[in-house]
Amino acid sequence: MAKKRKGRQWVWSHRPLIFIFTLNTVILTLVLGGLMVGYVMLGLPDIASLKHYAPPAVTEVRDLSGRPIAYWYKEKRWPLKWDQIPDKLKQAFLSAEDARFYDHPGIDFIGVIRAIIRNVEAGTIVQGASTITQQVTRALLLSPERTWVRKVKEAILAWQIDSSLTKDEILTIYLNHIYLGQGAYGVEAAARTYFGKHARDLNLAECAMLAGLPQAPSRYNPKRHLDRAKRRQAYVLRRMVEEGYISEVEAQHAMKLPIAIREEQMERPPGVEYFLADLKKELLARYGKEYLFTAGLTIKATIDPEWQKKAYDEVMAGVERLVKRHPKDKELEKQVQAALVAMDIKTGAIRALIGGMDFSKSQFNLATQAKVQPGSSFKPVVYSAAMEAGVIRPNTVLVDEPLALPGQKPGHPWTPENFEKTYLGPITIRTALTLSRNVIAVKVAQMVGVKAIRETARRMGITAPIANNLSIALGSSAIPLIQLVDAYTTFGNAGYRVKPQMIEEIRDRYGRVIERMRPEAYRALDPIVAYQMLNLLKGVVQEGTGQYAKRLGVPAAGKTGTTDFYRDALFLGITPSVACGVWIGRKDHESLGRLETGGRVACPIWTEFMRITLKGQQPSAFVVPQGAVFLPVEKKTGEISVRDSGKGIVWEVFRDEEGPRLAPPPSEESVPTWLAPAVESGFTTF
Numbered sequence: 001m002a003k004k005r006k007g008r009q010w011v012w013s014h015r016p017l018i019f020i021f022t023l024n025t026v027i028l029t030l031v032l033g034g035l036m037v038g039y040v041m042l043g044l045p046d047i048a049s050l051k052h053y054a055p056p057a058v059t060e061v062r063d064l065s066g067r068p069i070a071y072w073y074k075e076k077r078w079p080l081k082w083d084q085i086p087d088k089l090k091q092a093f094l095s096a097e098d099a100r101f102y103d104h105p106g107i108d109f110i111g112v113i114r115a116i117i118r119n120v121e122a123g124t125i126v127q128g129a130s131t132i133t134q135q136v137t138r139a140l141l142l143s144p145e146r147t148w149v150r151k152v153k154e155a156i157l158a159w160q161i162d163s164s165l166t167k168d169e170i171l172t173i174y175l176n177h178i179y180l181g182q183g184a185y186g187v188e189a190a191a192r193t194y195f196g197k198h199a200r201d202l203n204l205a206e207c208a209m210l211a212g213l214p215q216a217p218s219r220y221n222p223k224r225h226l227d228r229a230k231r232r233q234a235y236v237l238r239r240m241v242e243e244g245y246i247s248e249v250e251a252q253h254a255m256k257l258p259i260a261i262r263e264e265q266m267e268r269p270p271g272v273e274y275f276l277a278d279l280k281k282e283l284l285a286r287y288g289k290e291y292l293f294t295a296g297l298t299i300k301a302t303i304d305p306e307w308q309k310k311a312y313d314e315v316m317a318g319v320e321r322l323v324k325r326h327p328k329d330k331e332l333e334k335q336v337q338a339a340l341v342a343m344d345i346k347t348g349a350i351r352a353l354i355g356g357m358d359f360s361k362s363q364f365n366l367a368t369q370a371k372v373q374p375g376s377s378f379k380p381v382v383y384s385a386a387m388e389a390g391v392i393r394p395n396t397v398l399v400d401e402p403l404a405l406p407g408q409k410p411g412h413p414w415t416p417e418n419f420e421k422t423y424l425g426p427i428t429i430r431t432a433l434t435l436s437r438n439v440i441a442v443k444v445a446q447m448v449g450v451k452a453i454r455e456t457a458r459r460m461g462i463t464a465p466i467a468n469n470l471s472i473a474l475g476s477s478a479i480p481l482i483q484l485v486d487a488y489t490t491f492g493n494a495g496y497r498v499k500p501q502m503i504e505e506i507r508d509r510y511g512r513v514i515e516r517m518r519p520e521a522y523r524a525l526d527p528i529v530a531y532q533m534l535n536l537l538k539g540v541v542q543e544g545t546g547q548y549a550k551r552l553g554v555p556a557a558g559k560t561g562t563t564d565f566y567r568d569a570l571f572l573g574i575t576p577s578v579a580c581g582v583w584i585g586r587k588d589h590e591s592l593g594r595l596e597t598g599g600r601v602a603c604p605i606w607t608e609f610m611r612i613t614l615k616g617q618q619p620s621a622f623v624v625p626q627g628a629v630f631l632p633v634e635k636k637t638g639e640i641s642v643r644d645s646g647k648g649i650v651w652e653v654f655r656d657e658e659g660p661r662l663a664p665p666p667s668e669e670s671v672p673t674w675l676a677p678a679v680e681s682g683f684t685t686f
Contacts, residue, residue: 047160050140053173055079057296057509058189061276064304064351064504069268070276074293077185078192079176079509080199082168088204088245089187092211093175095239098132101171106133106162107155132174133158135214139177180210181217192264194222204250205257208236222261230259269308271315274355274365275301279502296509302349302502302517310612311340311352315582318605319357322584326593335586339366340609341485341500342580347519348489348498351578352609371464371478372583375598376436376545377561377572378475380533381487383433383441385456386448387529392429394532394652395638400424400432403439405470416442416474419562428638430650433536434544436560438474445473459524461486461497475561484572485581491537491557492574494625495530496521527625532653534574534622539650541573545599549573549607554614555621558606560598565591571602576620578613582606629656 057077061070094101100108108131130138137157161170180190190210191199202210212232213220222229237251246254279301283292315338323333340354355365364370386392400423404413418438424431432440445453453473454466462484466477482500490497499520506515525533537557541549545560549571558573567589572581582602586592592601630651632641641649 047141047157047164050136050161050165050173053079053176054296054509055177055185056294059292059295059297059299061279061299061301063269063272063301063308066300067305068266069272069301069303069305070266070280072280072293074290075185076183076189076193077176078188079186079296080172080188082172084200085172085175085187086200086202086207089199089202089207089210090171090175091240091243091245092204092207092236093214094132094171095243095245096211096236097135097214099239099243101132102167104131104162106131106158106160131158133162133170136170136174136177137161140173178214179217180213181221182223194261194263196260196262196264203254203257204237204246205233205254205259208240208254209233209259211236222259226259226261230255267305269303269305269312271312271354271359272303272308273359274363274367275303275308275350275353275502277359277363278353278355278365278368282502297514298507298511300504300506302344302351302504303353304351306615307342307352307609307612311342311354311609314605314609315340315354316357317608318582318584318601321604322592322596322601325596329593331588331590332586332593335588335590336592337366337585337587338605339370339372339481339583340580340605341367341482342578342609342613343485343489343498343500345489345492345574345577345579346498347517348486348501349504349517350500350502351613352580366481366583368480368482371480372570372585373478373561373563373568374475374484374570374572375561375563375568376438376441376475377484377559377570377581377598378472378477378479379433379436379441380491380537380559381457381460381462382445382448382453382473383429383536384460384490384525384529384533385453386444387532388456388526389448389452391447392444393654394428394430394536395633395640396429397426397638398429398432398440398443399426400437400439403442405442414471426636428633428635430536430539430652431635433559434539436540436545441473442470445470456525457487459497459522460490461499461522461524475563481570481581481583484570485579488558488572488574488581489579490524491530491534492576492579492622493521493530494527494623495523495525497524498522528628528653528655531622531625531628535653537574545597546571546573546603548599548603549610552607552610552614554619556610557622558603560603562597562599566593566596567591569596569598569601571598571606573603573606573610575610575613576622577617578610580606580610580613582609627656628653630654 055077056073056075057079058071058073060068061072063069098108100110134154137154141157176186179185182193184190184193187210188199190213191197191202195202195206209222209229212229212235219225220229220232234255237254240246241248241251319336319338322336326332337357338354339356340352341350342352343350353367355367356362402423404415407414416438419436423439424437427437427440450468450470450472457466462479464477464479464483466472486497486500501517503515504517505513508514534557537559538555540546540559541556546558549556549558554575556573556575558571561568561570567585569584569592570582582605584592584601631654632649633639633652634641635648635650
């Protein structure tokens with residue numbers, strides 16, 4: 001049998017084995033790494049949004065003078081442009097957070113090594129390795145979980161961002177977005193929060209202190225831990241010296257500068273909180289919370305800070321006078337409440353609003369939300385409806401006498417009475433309104449009908465429910481004060497009522513106008529009827545219950561209102577440029593005190609407030625509508641006089657077809673025609 005030949009036996013040394021193992025490991029690592037990177041990149045967010053960086057920003061509300069009076073926001077941030085950020089502030093953050101920012105491609109490998117060495121030398125973590133670009137990535141594109149997958153994503157995104165944006169753009173985003181404690185996002189918010197100034201006004205010491213916050217905003221908060229903040233500030237200044245941004249002398253000087261910690265203070269006019277609450281409610285309904293609180297809008301409100309302060313001061317002074325007149329009423333001071341609304345008679349812009357005595361105790365707006373009984377201040381609506389229906393004229397004579405009408409229950413008649421419980425017999429409509437005779441108002445309501453009065457009130461801007469009975473002639477239906485003021489604009493605008501408005505203009509974060517006030521006027525009354533009513537209301541000021549308003553010294557018309565047992569006191573009045581209403585009452589609905597009428601309580605407040613509206617204004621007069629003429633009328637009989645004897649004569653307003661007439665007296669406005677189309681007066685008509 002032949003001998004079997006043995007095969008050749010291979011003997012492997014350790015070097016080839018190591019080479020093969022290493023090669024396989026590298027290949028496997030590259031394959032797995034490639035697969036991992038591919039997997040990660042498939043789930044990476046798009047960085048395109050960073051090219052149009054528009055983070056949540058503060059919406060500012062400013063008064064008519066341009067001063068901020070409110071900040072509304074989700075995140076307290078005022079984004080700045082690159083050239084709005086001071087160089088020393090940029091350098092401070094670069095020194096503290098990423099000194100090689102302008103040299104690395106988004107990931108600083110040298111910085112990682114340096115950080116490890118410094119941390120080992122210090123025996124603790126004194127320096128991080130994340131670049132500013134990585135911090136931007138974490139803040140804007142990634143979720144906050146700490147996983148290796150997120151770290152890989154962060155590195156890839158940082159490189160992509162560095163390739164897509166300029167270094168200045170990245171740093172601008174970082175300085176605007178970073179959280180710096182106390183609810184402040186970005187350097188502008190932090191400067192206002194900690195130092196009460198804009199970022200552009202920060203000194204070197206303050207820049208260094210802000211730059212020390214990102215590592216631990218709570219730990220280094222200068223409001224709570226100034227000593228820690230100072231130590232961190234020293235570190236930032238030292239790093240700035242090392243990076244060559246400042247000299248050692250500058251650093252030493254900055255460390256010695258005193259740090260004044262104070263938050264930005266707004267010069268908000270007193271009592272404006274009620275206005276702001278209503279403004280916010282209106283804008284939330286229009287834009288929604290997310291947009292309003294993040295869009296960075298600039299809202300120019302209609303409120304005039306000088307008018308608002310004057311309104312607050314005069315309301316408080318009027319209440320104080322009332323309380324002093326009744327020292328025995330120990331509850332009056334605690335219970336009394338007040339409201340005031342003043343608006344531009346042509347545009348409807350609300351220039352002053354007092355909604356209560358103290359917003360911190362009650363946020364219920366008595367000027368816009370509360371319904372108050374208007375008393376006799378509602379009578380002009382009744383007379384307007386009757387004059388428009390043609391059932392009365394200013395010289396119509398009615399008998400002021402005791403009156404009994406069917407009541408709610410059989411056998412229980414309703415007997416309206418005059419304030420003094422006296423009766424004057426036959427009197428004209430002018431006299432009835434001037435002296436606020438209740439019986440005549442009820443008779444006029446009977447003549448024209450409740451339905452017509454309610455319809456007239458609606459056209460004049462009164463949307464509150466109105467009772468369907470004759471008691472409305474005496475102001476029994478409660479109406480918000482602002483609606484009464486709105487209604488009175490009708491008399492000064494030749495029959496057009498003007499919608500109240502709180503916004504002059506709204507601009508977006510880029511300064512573009514997105515909304516601008518457009519006065520809205522609605523035809524409510526015939527122009528002649530409106531002017532007849534205006535002329536009658538001027539008589540209330542000249543000879544009637546509102547005589548205190550004569551002290552204003554300009555053409556004024558108005559009406560007082562007083563409810564049963566002196567529970568409510570009102571005065572509604574207008575000048576050629578302003579409509580204003582004042583209400584005084586009590587929370588417990590008790591009496592303000594005997595004889596505390598609208599003429600005694602509310603009219604003085606109205607008059608003293610209205611003085612501010614004349615500041616810097618040229619004297620003006622109410623405009624006479626086309627077709628209106630003045631005729632002399634006998635006060636007692638209402639007869640049109642063939643000649644002006646001067647004694648017992650009053651000039652009433654009629655249409656020009658009323659018959660013989662004389663020229664208007666010199667004391668009256670003598671504008672021959674009214675430039676009729678409302679659009680020529682700046683209105684938008686409907």
